[in-house]
Amino acid sequence: MEKLTLKEIEVAIKGKIIQKGTEEEFYNVSIDTRNLKDGDIYLAIRGENFNGNDYVVEAMNKGAKLCIVDEVKFECSDIKEDVSVLLVKNTRKAILDLARYYRETLDIKVVGITGSTGKTSTKDLTAAVLGSKYKVFKTKGNFNNEIGLPLMIFSLDRSYDIAVLEMGMSNEGEIHNLAYAAKPDIALITNVGISHIENLGTRENILKAKMEITDFFNENNVLIINCDNDMLSTVKEKDYKIVKIGTENELNYKARGIISNEDSVKFQLKEDNTCDLVQYVINMPGKHNVLNGMLAIACGKELGLSVEEIQRGLLNVEATSMRLEVIKSEKLTIINDCYNASPDSMFAALDVLKNCNGNKKIAILGTMKELGNEAKNAHFKVGEYAKECGVDLLICIGDNSEDYKLGFAQNSDSMVFDDKDEAIKYLENFISLGDVVLVKASRSMKFEHIVNKLIEYK
Template sequence: MSFMAQWTLEEIVEATGGRLYYGDPKTVASGVSFDTRTIKENNVFVPMVADRNGHEFIQSAIDNGASVAFWSDPIETAPQSIAIIEVTDTLVAFQQFAQAYLKKIKPKVVAITGSNGKTTTKDMVAAVASSTFKTHKTVGNFNNHIGLPLTILEMGEDTEVIVLEMGMSGRDEISLLSKIAKPDISVITMIGESHIEFLGSREGIADAKFEIIDGMQGGTLIYPGEEPLLSKKVIGPSVSKHIGTIKTFGKQEGNDLYPLIIEPSIRSTRFTTNRDDQLSCTLPIPGVYNVQNALAAILVGEELGIDYETAYHSLTHFELTKNRLEWKKGWNDSVLLNDAYNASPSSMKAALNYFQQIDVVGKKIVVLGDILELGEFAKEMHVSLHEAIHPDAIDLLVLYGKDMTYLYEEMTKHMSTDHLFHFEGDKEPLIQFLKDSVQPNDTVLLKSSRSTGLLEVVSELSQSENE
């Protein structure tokens, strides 16, 4: 059982540089929330100022049990029925509070970023670390300038390792997160095309991901050694002041850790590595590409002093965050492979390559939704997906979304329109088409960016006719 975080108001004031306006400095608070719907008894309420001014919801926070609140509105508007800590900016104070708590608890900090695979790698790293240490990790996709501080402040006081996922959409965002967390170990999973709309090129993406070292003070960087955009950066003049050790993983010899044998199957992936060709690891998820995520996790374990046998055993039983490569019982006794949580061109190609190689009893049906945040590259990137689609390996290709029109037009050159369909807008026709098409023992892959909304389709197809 974890020991819940507690702070005196005096500690919070010191951490944030604020001023205690109402309340006793010795009063103890526990837990923190910026959403009044999740407030619990004795929590700290942090009213964020965004599209709506969070200060407007102070009464709801009080009603739900908050005992203290940050305050940056005019102080005379603050209620007197709750302890109030006056700060200049509630978000900055929230981040300072998290940083101070991290410094107090002193866990080993593992930070993870990358265009694809960061959540899976986070789950794998947490599984390996928790074999030996009290471990806390980012929940869901709470990986931004608000989610990361919240993750830190939710860790128990007995935490020994904290695993923090770091996401971004533009420059300087990961730099901020790294400076808050000051990682001991940083992992970059890969450089793909996610957020190319905002960063302009893969080089721009590499620059943004490499910001993960900005808060490091002599720790270890783990990255894919076969990515030239990163290999160039690790020899830069400013790197040595941040990084003490560099370790690489990859597909081939020359990396610190690489696979010797990979044996994929429909629901698992077995592999051995160059460190011990007699010792194998079996991941409880499909996809050869997940071996790279596992290699990164094994190297993190090595840095934490965890032996390979223990790490492999942990990976064999790790739990993947919901909606990522999730096998589900589908409509009409079919099987669904749900990967509609997020997508980039590279992750979609990887999922297609895996799916087309597996053996199934019935038909193979592929449902792909729009990949977002590609900007001016949207047409080029969606068309490029045709390179990973082998018409002989799938029975039905169903595309959804405005940008998938580009892929549909390209695929009409390679595939009979009897097996190729496109939908846009209202999802009901898509859902009905799939329900009419799916037969017992068919296997359906669903992959898209989350905001495209295919999770709604997954939900509908997860219901049997009798439910």
């Protein structure tokens, strides 16, 4: 983080100084006393199970020189003379306000990415493409919410040309707040599915929530959307530029001749108003990554990259772990996709399994969360698609396992287990040399435990 002064911070977050210390300049923001460094700003965030205001004295003792609080839970006599304390109405709002102010001090382009699925892969692809010409920062891990995204913004400095920031949500208004803080110059929307439909009610509401990424757009901004998605294809012209990609109809970028390999995809791309077909190769598996890659290509074009620079970037992509990560162990090929689960990402993962070379094809699937009334049908359809993809054995763990099994077909090879260890014991007697195993579930199910056991399989 570049320097911020106490006065800048006070104005940016509309804070009230209740103690003024001796430090005037700050270079880092922390919300966790365990990671504090000497001279840091400590921003006391309230969570469901904790209150950061309880740890102000601890933060000060560990070196914080500015504490931002929304509740005074300390004695003034406990505060050291060199520490400043700012009081605000709400620290969760303050972190967004401070991130927005800091973002505006930097001469940097921001690319914001949202969507029901594919955000992280698209982030990785976009950062790889842009990285062939510019110095690029990209969101680390799952720092894509109203606390994580500001922390990513504070990680920026003036050495970066572009920031590629992932924006997640589970309810309306959240993308609006992220867009407020990040002020993206270019926004990419991967798709609109049924993730979080339990909270939002309809896909129309999900589309509306995703479109909040454009709430601060003007005629200088660009929105890039995947028009193979039925909901995104309904987006009308706006007072900012819209770039449309896909494989159907007449679009700004249209893919043809898609070839899926075990660890990559190849396709030809036709750009609007040209007759030329340009061939691209993405070193990530899955047909869905053609669409994700096209979003990245369109973004690269908007930022002045040549075809050669884009091609070089796509070949150097570094994928985030546990996102369709293909692992070759001594005995097996393991597709580790344990980070999240939704119907669209399940279909994409099963496509990758289908295209992997091997003997038996085994899918270990866990529950897809936050689907509300759609849960039963969604799990059934995934089971049905697993059968279409030639899965030899379907193992189901968690809620809605019976729906997976019904979709897969009652008399087919499918097993339901109560927990991961039971499934692992069964697998030890079933798998053999050369099998391919897909492991996928929502993050909370921690299926990486299964992946680690499979890697150890002798």
